[in-house]
Amino acid sequence: MDEFLKGIGKLVGGLALLLYSAFASGLVFFKFYNWFVLPVFDLPIISYLSAVGLSVFLILFKNLQTDEDTSTEAYIKAIILPWMLLFMGWFVALFI
Numbered sequence: 229m230d231e232f233l234k235g236i237g238k239l240v241g242g243l244a245l246l247l248y249s250a251f252a253s254g255l256v257f258f259k260f261y262n263w264f265v266l267p268v269f270d271l272p273i274i275s276y277l278s279a280v281g282l283s284v285f286l287i288l289f290k291n292l293q294t295d296e297d298t299s300t301e302a303y304i305k306a307i308i309l310p311w312m313l314l315f316m317g318w319f320v321a322l323f324i
Contacts, residue, residue, distance in 0.1 A: 245306060252310035253287070254280025259314060263321040 258279035265271060274282070 249306055250280055250284050253283040256310045256314050257283040260317050263317060
């Protein structure tokens, strides 16, 4: 029974991390689009949910590793990386 509950916990945690990653990367895509793409090109304004959809769509073309890296470090990277990118983009946007 303990193994079953651990499996359910991993499934729920993985799904939560997947949703978090989709919405966090969508926010980064939305902000980068508004900061860097709109001022340069004459493109339509997109909503946050459209940015989430585009971000998830672009992930389809990403090279996914087949080895299962389920270490804590990989989960921490998945949580922190979007915010690090957003901070770097915000810093660059200050000088544009």
